[in-house]
Amino acid sequence: MNRIYFDNAATTSLDAAVLDSMMPYFTTHFGNPSSIYSYGRESRLAIENARKTVAKLLNAHPAEIFFTSGGTESSNTAITAAVRDLGCKHIITSAIEHHATLHTVEHLRHANEAALSYVKLLPDGHIDLEDLERLLAESKEKSLVTLMHANNEIGNILDIHAVGNTCKKFSAIFHSDTVQTVGHFPFDLRNTPVHFITGAGHKFHGPKGVGMLYVNENVKIKPFVHGGSQERNMRAGTENLYGIVGFAKALELATANYETESAYIKDLKLYMIEQLQKNIQQVAFNGDVLGNSLYTVLNVSFPKTEKSEMILFNLDINNICASGGSACTSGADTGSHVIRAVNNDPNQVAVRFSFSKYNTKAEIDTVVGKLKELI
Ligand SMILES: Cc1ncc(COP(=O)(O)O)c(C=O)c1O
Known part of the structure; x- marks a missing residue:
């Protein structure tokens, strides 16, 4: 798998x-x-x-x-x-x-x-x-x-x-x-x-x-x-x-390995932002995404639809691990207290993608391709 x-x-x-x-x-x-x-x-x-x-x-x-x-x-x-x-x-x-x-x-x-x-x-x-x-x-x-x-x-x-x-x-x-x-x-x-x-x-x-x-x-x-x-x-x-x-x-x-690994992971994050903006309409980002922000974390909001509400479940079926909030609430339908505090838009669904040195741009291409189908 x-x-x-x-x-x-x-x-x-x-x-x-x-x-x-x-x-x-x-x-x-x-x-x-x-x-x-x-x-x-x-x-x-x-x-x-x-x-x-x-x-x-x-x-x-x-x-x-x-x-x-x-x-x-x-x-x-x-x-x-x-x-x-x-x-x-x-x-x-x-x-x-x-x-x-x-x-x-x-x-x-x-x-x-x-x-x-x-x-x-x-x-x-x-x-x-x-x-x-x-x-x-x-x-x-x-x-x-x-x-x-x-x-x-x-x-x-x-x-x-x-x-x-x-x-x-x-x-x-x-x-x-x-x-x-x-x-x-x-x-x-x-x-x-x-x-x-x-x-x-x-x-x-x-x-x-x-x-x-x-x-x-x-x-x-x-x-x-x-x-x-x-x-x-x-x-x-x-x-x-x-x-x-x-x-x-x-x-x-x-x-x-901080210098090389952080630069590599930051590049992945920027690439995913770019690919999401190119491929998915009305995509938005939570937090100070391009400012004072972790290079490892990208929190994305998609417009809420019947399909997008099932996004975490569907990503899971496609062997893609991402989270709706912090680990303790991932997969659960309780929503995230953080997203509620910073973006309480009931018409959006938030997903957190977070990267490591083991991820690649090819994986991002696969995930964005899947998201395009699933949203
Ligand atoms: C910001 C933050 N604080 C605390 C924790 C809890 O750490 P641990 O699971 O090692 O107890 C986590 C882990 O999810 C975290 O992300």
Whole structure:
């Protein structure tokens, strides 16, 4: 079966070199990293080397990197710690965050642990930075600002430095969900005014179920899972040894090949825009598609018809993987909270196509040809 995979914002395939780096830890190097004999110490060394690699690539300190199970756990931890440990009693977020953020902040609001404000969005889906400044200026409580670096559905990229500097001005804590940008853009955390960022290995050809949380050395939070002394007493439980090794290897490869791979993928995105405009009438794009936007994500709106309403189903039948929203809602008919917030046009149907280095222009030609038939 010749499947075309255009859903790389949901997850990516594992790189062969990443698997190779992980294999010894599935087989011969199985010692528990907490064991004190040499077998354990070898595993511990692999984890600490992975931490050093990740820290170096992001220009952070190894002590600022915690390995977790992925983006969801990292965001839950950062947001909850900001409220419970750092005294933030007001959370400012946006309506287009991932559910890992939205459901966490709603939970804290329902539990009366923090007040919640949503910053306004501009017509192109970017955050209204003036409104953010107003919300911070009017806040009587210490605030947590949680805004994603890049939106997983429409691809818009936040000016993380501008937001960080605004937060600094009002002594607010700043968490950014960087799941779609870690492994896709260079980071320089020493020179980025942010307290928490997150990453998930499976978004950049690493393994699933492993991620990281960066906690700036100037903030002190309490342990987030209680038990043993793993992750320097912060997150108890035997480590995902092979996952952590794979996470670091995937980030290493992504960083080394960033220039060529990002240029290649951006070219694919531009080619698909051009082909869609040539071949499909009334096609439209959601988000700041040609502006400050992820090179991996293209969110397309088609006019709503009986046929186009079945588009995801029909693409699936034709072995084309794309998504109607974030991964957790893809295929479901619930619609996307992001599309509702940025383009609430009931006469349009939105589909997200997202690319990787393994996609080709020939695949785009096939998909556009199919879309022409299906719309
Ligand atoms: C922006 C964003 N944040 C968080 C997550 C959750 O990451 P994970 O599935 O690794 O927990 C995702 C994955 O869909 C995402 O795209």
